[in-house]
Amino acid sequence: DTAVSQTPKYLVTQMGNDKSIKCEQNLGHDTMYWYKQDSKKFLKIMFSYNNKELIINETVPNRFSPKSPDKAHLNLHINSLELGDSAVYFCASSQDFSGNQPQHFGDGTRLSIL
């Protein structure tokens, strides 16, 4: 069983479209995250939810809207996609929000904007 699963694995779309990426974890964790890895391979935090509550919201355009229907899911919706949104998006989860808990990552969603 995959611990943290993201769908789709690849997403190719045109500028201006709206798309969603789904994430589910079956580890029973309380905290979930979205990270963005750009072409230079820098991995940066975007959002974090703890028990369905938003706790981290980095400087991300408001075109990005996370939604957590329950503790096991954290979806990412992106409106009006731009070329600069092309990247790999990783979902992760951890037992709780304390820094010494390991984070478990999904295998990423590669988003390509044409």
Added chain:
Amino acid sequence: LAKTTQPISMDSYEGQEVNITCSHNNIATNDYITWYQQFPSQGPRFIIQGYKTKVTNEVASLFIPADRKSSTLSLPRVSLSDTAVYYCLVISNSGYALNFGKGTSLLVTP
């Protein structure tokens, strides 16, 4: 967040021990040192975490000197499958998301 500095890349032959050192001069008292590994087309994977002295698990060892301003990840007898990017992170126990730097790209060859 404590800034970390580690080599951009390292090369090794199969069967050798690899030591990757990370500097974190402004580490705070309640910070932990954590290492992640990332293979191409995969998400980062937790390897090991420590606070001081030495920690060992089935994958690696982590050496942390008394001043905690640096740490060394030791991979015993690497294989080709250990080729990956290794990230050193300093994380506050009070909680914050991971701050990944550039990492060290390790290439293991026959």
